[in-house]
Amino acid sequence: MADTPQIADTSPHDWKYISEGGSTIVFSYTGPLHPQFDGTALRLRKGPVSGREHTDTEQYQQPQLAETHDQGEEPDDPTIVFQSAVIERLVPRQFLPRLDAVRVERAWLQQLAHLTEAQRPKERRAKDRIDTGRRKAVLATDLVGGDGWAVEIKPKWGFLPARTHLSDETREIKTRTCRFCMHAHLKSTQGEDVSLGYCPLDLFARDKARVTRALHALWSVWLGSGAAVNNLRVFVQGRKLTPAADVPSLAPLAAQLFPEASHEGGPAHTPDEVRDALTSALLPLLLDTPVLRTLSTLQRTLDALDVEGLTALWARLRPADAAELGEGEADPDVAEWTRFVDTYLSRHPPRPESASASEAQTQTRTRAGPPAEADEDELRYQLQAYLLSASFKDCSVILRMKPGQAVGQGTITVIDLDVKGIDRLAKWAKLDREIVDAYRGIPPRDCVDAWAISA
Numbered sequence: 001m002a003d004t005p006q007i008a009d010t011s012p013h014d015w016k017y018i019s020e021g022g023s024t025i026v027f028s029y030t031g032p033l034h035p036q037f038d039g040t041a042l043r044l045r046k047g048p049v050s051g052r053e054h055t056d057t058e059q060y061q062q063p064q065l066a067e068t069h070d071q072g073e074e075p076d077d078p079t080i081v082f083q084s085a086v087i088e089r090l091v092p093r094q095f096l097p098r099l100d101a102v103r104v105e106r107a108w109l110q111q112l113a114h115l116t117e118a119q120r121p122k123e124r125r126a127k128d129r130i131d132t133g134r135r136k137a138v139l140a141t142d143l144v145g146g147d148g149w150a151v152e153i154k155p156k157w158g159f160l161p162a163r164t165h166l167s168d169e170t171r172e173i174k175t176r177t178c179r180f181c182m183h184a185h186l187k188s189t190q191g192e193d194v195s196l197g198y199c200p201l202d203l204f205a206r207d208k209a210r211v212t213r214a215l216h217a218l219w220s221v222w223l224g225s226g227a228a229v230n231n232l233r234v235f236v237q238g239r240k241l242t243p244a245a246d247v248p249s250l251a252p253l254a255a256q257l258f259p260e261a262s263h264e265g266g267p268a269h270t271p272d273e274v275r276d277a278l279t280s281a282l283l284p285l286l287l288d289t290p291v292l293r294t295l296s297t298l299q300r301t302l303d304a305l306d307v308e309g310l311t312a313l314w315a316r317l318r319p320a321d322a323a324e325l326g327e328g329e330a331d332p333d334v335a336e337w338t339r340f341v342d343t344y345l346s347r348h349p350p351r352p353e354s355a356s357a358s359e360a361q362t363q364t365r366t367r368a369g370p371p372a373e374a375d376e377d378e379l380r381y382q383l384q385a386y387l388l389s390a391s392f393k394d395c396s397v398i399l400r401m402k403p404g405q406a407v408g409q410g411t412i413t414v415i416d417l418d419v420k421g422i423d424r425l426a427k428w429a430k431l432d433r434e435i436v437d438a439y440r441g442i443p444p445r446d447c448v449d450a451w452a453i454s455a
């Protein structure tokens with residue numbers, strides 16, 4: 001289409017590196033005033049560094065979602081298609097970034113890569129780089145650039161599984177320690193940096209003491225790991241802050257949180273003071289927003305069977321293929337995703353935010369799980385539901401504060417809601433067994449699910 005913006009209208013020098021995830025890398029526009037690019041971030045796909053054998057390319061492959069392929073026209077990025085067809089029907093638009101297609105070209109991308117490569121983390125540079133073969137990328141609302149500060153939280157799994165579909169062998173373990181806490185335990189035994197001590201159910205609880213505990217846990221892991229663990233990221237004026245356990249590394253954040261003190265060159269604030277000011281600024285927003293509750297409900301209702309129940313359903317209907325969950329199943333296209341959301345919304349009608357926990361429970365309980373006479377259609381529904389639940393388990397929220405805004409007056413936006421490929425299902429089922437096996441004999445953490453459906 002003629003009105004798709006062209007990245008070549010800007011200079012690669014005008015884009016500042018912000019951060020990257022497993023499959024994408026993000027830049028913020030800092031160039032001269034431009035109606036199409038002011039306040040935007042450029043999200044580019046990455047590809048594996050060539051010449052490496054046995055690279056795990058899984059994370060670079062996105063299911064294609066375009067309905068039709070015009071001759072010679074690269075379809076819009078799957079993230080854009082997925083957001084408009086699926087996500088915007090489940091999460092209110094005010095909590096989502098604007099996403100538009102933008103045309104890119106090889107020479108421009110190569111120049112940008114050349115200019116910014118040195119700022120990328122070393123481990124990432126060894127593995128991947130900007131995919132310069134793409135002709136389209138995503139232009140998104142820039143949620144961390146400009147004045148002020150922002151926090152990115154990857155909340156992860158905000159629910160405990162229902163007991164119904166768990167096996168006798170895992171029920172006690174899985175309903176007393178949440179999936180994130182168990183996974184953190186497994187990773188820590190493997191020597192990985194993890195958010196030990198952070199329990200997502202605290203963050204999702206909408207309870208002042210518990211949300212505070214979650215924020216403090218995220219902060220201490222952030223500080224202790226030098227921001228290497230990705231559950232918390234802090235941005236000040238568009239720059240990702242890398243903390244060390246000293247005062248100067250926190251100075252840019254302290255200057256935002258204690259604006260009156262920073263002009264004076266007064267005494268520096270201790271890390272604990274900065275943490276407490278950050279917590280006070282974020283708490284009102286987290287306690288007030290319906291977003292986390294929405295994410296938790298979506299995760300819970302889409303993953304109604306647990307991967308164990310899903311595997312059992314699969315084995316019942318596909319005994320021949322029972323070894324590999326999802327094997328041979330095609331990725332849903334846009335039309336199938338649209339029908340899926342129709343069905344999901346008819347099973348779980350949106351309810352007013354004010355509905356009490358017990359009303360929500362009744363509704364969820366009567367609808368949960370597959371009918372006893374589950375058929376092929378039901379299996380397909382549950383496979384898709386699990387895939388979509390994974391998008392909501394893996395997304396991030398950005399809490400953005402602008403200078404001079406009153407406490408609690410920031411915005412909260414859900415990002416990174418990408419479509420997952422169906423070939424991941426078997427890996428998730430395997431990982432689930434590893435995580436539970438590693439937790440056998442470990443004292444339960446007794447994680448509390450504030451929105452649990454009482455048995």
Ligand SMILES: [Zn+2]
Nearest residue numbers: 178181199447
């Ligand atoms: Zn937990």
